[in-house]
Amino acid sequence: MANTPLTPGIAPSRLSAEDLARNFGDLHPPLDGHEAAVAADRCYFCYDAPCIAACPTEIDIPLFIRQIQADQPAAAAKTIFDQNILGGMCARVCPTETLCEEACVREAAEGEPVQIGRLQRYATDTMMAAGEHPFTRAAATGKRVAVVGAGPAGLACAHRLAMRGHDVVIYEAKPKPGGLNEYGIASYKTVEGFAQREVDWLLQIGGIEIRYEQALGRDVTLDALRDGHDAVFLGIGLPGAYGLDDAGHDGVRPAVEFIAELRQADDLSALAVGRRVVVVGGGMTAIDAAVQSKGLGADEVTVVYRRGKGRMPASAWEQDLAASRGVRFIHNAQPVATHGNGTVREIEFAYTEEDGPNLRPTGETFRLAADQVLLAIGQWLDEAPEGLERDGTTLSTQGAGRTSLDGVWAGGDCTHRGEDLTVTAVAQGRDAAEDIHATLMGEG
Amino acid sequence: MADLSTDFVGIKSPNPFWLASAPPTDKEYNVRRAFEAGWGGVVWKTLGLDPHVVNVNGPRYGVIHGADRRVLGLNNIELITDRPLETNLREIKTIKRDFPDRAMIVSLMVPCEEWAWKEILPKVEETGADAIELNFGCPHGMSERGMGSAVGQVPDYIEMVTRWCKQNTRMPVLVKLTPNITDIRYPARAAHRGGADAVSLINTISSITSVNLDTFSPEPSIDGKGSHGGYCGPAVKPIALNMVAEIARDPETRGLPISGIGGITTWRDAAEFMALGSGSVQVCTAAMTYGFGIIKELTAGLSRWMDEQGHERLSDVVGRAVPNVTDWQYLNLNYVTKAQIDQDLCIKCGRCYAACEDTSHQAIAIKEGRVFEVIDAECVACNLCVDVCPVEDCITMRVLEPGELDERTGRKVAAEYANWTTHPNNPSSQAAE
Numbered sequence: 058m059a060n061t062p063l064t065p066g067i068a069p070s071r072l073s074a075e076d077l078a079r080n081f082g083d084l085h086p087p088l089d090g091h092e093a094a095v096a097a098d099r100c101y102f103c104y105d106a107p108c109i110a111a112c113p114t115e116i117d118i119p120l121f122i123r124q125i126q127a128d129q130p131a132a133a134a135k136t137i138f139d140q141n142i143l144g145g146m147c148a149r150v151c152p153t154e155t156l157c158e159e160a161c162v163r164e165a166a167e168g169e170p171v172q173i174g175r176l177q178r179y180a181t182d183t184m185m186a187a188g189e190h191p192f193t194r195a196a197a198t199g200k201r202v203a204v205v206g207a208g209p210a211g212l213a214c215a216h217r218l219a220m221r222g223h224d225v226v227i228y229e230a231k232p233k234p235g236g237l238n239e240y241g242i243a244s245y246k247t248v249e250g251f252a253q254r255e256v257d258w259l260l261q262i263g264g265i266e267i268r269y270e271q272a273l274g275r276d277v278t279l280d281a282l283r284d285g286h287d288a289v290f291l292g293i294g295l296p297g298a299y300g301l302d303d304a305g306h307d308g309v310r311p312a313v314e315f316i317a318e319l320r321q322a323d324d325l326s327a328l329a330v331g332r333r334v335v336v337v338g339g340g341m342t343a344i345d346a347a348v349q350s351k352g353l354g355a356d357e358v359t360v361v362y363r364r365g366k367g368r369m370p371a372s373a374w375e376q377d378l379a380a381s382r383g384v385r386f387i388h389n390a391q392p393v394a395t396h397g398n399g400t401v402r403e404i405e406f407a408y409t410e411e412d413g414p415n416l417r418p419t420g421e422t423f424r425l426a427a428d429q430v431l432l433a434i435g436q437w438l439d440e441a442p443e444g445l446e447r448d449g450t451t452l453s454t455q456g457a458g459r460t461s462l463d464g465v466w467a468g469g470d471c472t473h474r475g476e477d478l479t480v481t482a483v484a485q486g487r488d489a490a491e492d493i494h495a496t497l498m499g500e501g
Numbered sequence: 502m503a504d505l506s507t508d509f510v511g512i513k514s515p516n517p518f519w520l521a522s523a524p525p526t527d528k529e530y531n532v533r534r535a536f537e538a539g540w541g542g543v544v545w546k547t548l549g550l551d552p553h554v555v556n557v558n559g560p561r562y563g564v565i566h567g568a569d570r571r572v573l574g575l576n577n578i579e580l581i582t583d584r585p586l587e588t589n590l591r592e593i594k595t596i597k598r599d600f601p602d603r604a605m606i607v608s609l610m611v612p613c614e615e616w617a618w619k620e621i622l623p624k625v626e627e628t629g630a631d632a633i634e635l636n637f638g639c640p641h642g643m644s645e646r647g648m649g650s651a652v653g654q655v656p657d658y659i660e661m662v663t664r665w666c667k668q669n670t671r672m673p674v675l676v677k678l679t680p681n682i683t684d685i686r687y688p689a690r691a692a693h694r695g696g697a698d699a700v701s702l703i704n705t706i707s708s709i710t711s712v713n714l715d716t717f718s719p720e721p722s723i724d725g726k727g728s729h730g731g732y733c734g735p736a737v738k739p740i741a742l743n744m745v746a747e748i749a750r751d752p753e754t755r756g757l758p759i760s761g762i763g764g765i766t767t768w769r770d771a772a773e774f775m776a777l778g779s780g781s782v783q784v785c786t787a788a789m790t791y792g793f794g795i796i797k798e799l800t801a802g803l804s805r806w807m808d809e810q811g812h813e814r815l816s817d818v819v820g821r822a823v824p825n826v827t828d829w830q831y832l833n834l835n836y837v838t839k840a841q842i843d844q845d846l847c848i849k850c851g852r853c854y855a856a857c858e859d860t861s862h863q864a865i866a867i868k869e870g871r872v873f874e875v876i877d878a879e880c881v882a883c884n885l886c887v888d889v890c891p892v893e894d895c896i897t898m899r900v901l902e903p904g905e906l907d908e909r910t911g912r913k914v915a916a917e918y919a920n921w922t923t924h925p926n927n928p929s930s931q932a933a934e
Binding site: 090091094098099102104117119120123124126127128129131132135136 | 569571767768769791792794795797798801802805806846892893894
């Protein structure tokens with residue numbers, strides 16, 4: 058090991074291979090059969106269950122847990138995939154503590170919800186390990202649909218369209234499918250190449266062709282897609298990351314870029330990370346970047362959020378995870394400037410006060426030593442395709458994702474509906490597919 | 502996809518899952534919800550002659566809970582329908598018209614006099630119902646009035662009333678049997694002799710679920726007094742399975758269609774009843790505990806299991822286990838097994854040790870570090886350790902190969918089948934010289 062956590066600057070190989078393996082191992086190891094049986098037993102099969110209402114894809118959770126109780130994890134998986142074709146990934150990355158498990162009546166009764174997320178993983182892993190794909194395509198409709206982006210929204214949309222008998226071509230800007238599942242989520246949440254395995258499994262439905270390194274606006278145009286297809290679905294995410302006004306120093310970069318690099322790395326010891334890392338932001342990306350910086354061996358990692366702790370978009374569970382890994386939090390401070398000589402040395406913050414929705418600097422500032430600054434302060438749609446109406450920084454849509462252009466739907470992060478979660482994107486992609494299907498078949 | 506469609510003595514339903522005659526099938530509102538949820542059929546709650554009966558106005562149900570308040574058994578003192586006959590008939594007709602593909606069986610209980618049956622049968626027939634079920638089973642309340650299990654406990658009455666019904670209606674006649682007898686084959690044979698198209702069983706078991714130790718009243722308590730009720734739910738399943746099997750393998754009733762009832766909670770329970778000869782199954786307690794939504798698990802589960810096993814239709818399954826139900830005397834005494842403990846799965850609770858050491862054959866050793874190991878020289882393969890172990894598949898039974906030494910007896914396991922009828926210790930054995 059060439060370096061240690063105390064090596065100054067941004068350096069690779071701060072930890073041993075064993076430490077790196079432990080830090081990036083499965084965050085929630087899968088349940089074995091016995092653990093699943095015990096966990097499933099706790100479900101009450103509630104009527105009109107609150108957990109279903111709390112799930113953006115409305116999975117019939119009591120039913121799938123009952124199917125696990127009844128010794129059929131594969132039947133449980135079918136129940137999950139009926140609603141959410143990326144149920145395997147969602148079982149890993151959903152903030153269940155703010156969704157289904159928060160709504161679980163046993164959370165109310167005992168402060169200990171049924172472990173819905175882990176049971177979902179148990180069921181979906183079982184079916185995927187068996188190589189079973191429980192869906193077949195309807196008779197061919199002869200319609201062709203273009204899906205832009207092979208992220209959660211695009212994949213969910215494409216699968217449902219293929220199931221309904223349409224032919225789908227996905228145009229993906231990157232060399233791999235999966236979107237943020239592949240490039241944007243902490244690696245300890247989806248280990249062992251799961252994102253790619255899931256896409257391979259999903260494509261077993263047939264009728265979906267993916268064309269890689271085809272970016273909208275660069276390699277293909279919306280007009281051409283509309284001309285060549287019966288409908289277009291845009292699941293293009295938010296490619297632009299916000300920066301700081303004062304961004305003149307090396308060592309300052311978007312957190313999403315850092316995470317993407319980490320996710321694509323074959324050898325974690327080759328990845329460089331700062332000795333003192335400051336993450337600016339308060340969402341899931343900030344947490345993922347902070348925990349992974351620590352995991353790579355950064356000595357000090359600080360997350361600085363401009364509002365109070367209670368306002369952080371990252372769940373309390375995520376915050377606790379970061380704290381348990383040694384990440385420090387500073388609340389009510391916003392960045393003012395970075396300092397250094399070419400390379401960043403310090404970042405300066407101003408303390409803030411909340412005044413309703415507004416923030417006001419208190420006048421007091423402070424500086425944190427930093428040799429790496431990761432910005433997780435939001436993403437935006439830098440270039441919307443010509444002719445599409447926007448709603449602020451995202452595409453505006455009506456109903457099940459209809460954009461301002463006829464025959465063009467959109468879903469996922471590029472639209473401003475619901476939370477920016479994988480599960481939300483899946484629901485939007487799926488629902489847009491049903492709307493496209495109804496429209497193409499003359500029922501719309 | 503396996504075909505779940507059911508034709509039970511001419512009664513057709515899209516799946517074999519019927520709601521048993523009970524509170525869930527008391528009126529149109531419930532039955533409509535059940536059919537909308539996907540149930541294959543219902544046996545309408547028992548009709549009687551007007552003036553209709555009345556129910557108690559205090560608690561009707563008692564319960565036995567397992568861990569975590571899981572409902573293992575329910576007991577009820579509710580009587581047959583307490584609504585006017587005409588109201589029920591009208592609703593039955595409406596439902597059958599709205600759901601023509603579902604099975605509609607009407608449960609009946611009137612006095613043991615032919616005029617009473619002659620009076621009610623045409624009225625039921627007029628509703629368009631598919632069949633009737635004679636309630637000779639309810640052990641509480643109505644039995645005091647000479648109906649329900651009071652009839653079911655007298656084979657001659659069963660035969661007589663069944664015959665009346667067969668003579669007075671074209672509808673198939675199911676006879677619902679009470680388990681509150683000593684040998685279920687006698688009432689089943691009587692139903693068969695009377696011309697029953699099928700039997701359904703079991704009805705509930707006479708029971709007192711608990712006693713309130715402050716008031717010394719049985720539960721459910723009506724003003725300080727209790728009366729025995731009818732017990733049902735997962736707890737009664739083993740009793741029901743045995744009774745179904747006894748009828749299925751009895752030479753006199755073999756082939757008589759059976760609608761299986763008793764604690765069916767999951768698809769697996771249903772498959773077990775079917776394997777023992779039930780052509781349809783009836784569910785009540787599971788629906789009363791979890792709601793009609795369980796039908797999705799029942800149908801999807803049965804269908805998936807059949808697909809996995811390569812069974813295309815229900816007839817591939819029904820009765821499949823019956824040939825394997827035999828008398829004790831025919832069990833193979835040369836079949837030798839030994840318990841074995843998977844040390845990787847063992848959580849070191851010691852329940853197997855306590856059970857074996859205190860109550861069985863001292864065949865489990867506790868070693869340094871709470872390692873539990875089977876002593877083959879002592880193990881009689883009773884299975885108690887397997888049953889009390891909290892971890893599924895941690896303790897399993899290994900079958901000894903022919904020629905292998907059984908350390909307990911010091912003898913090698915024989916390859917051939919040998920049972921008690923030829924055993925030298927059997928005074929009446931006819932062992933070959």
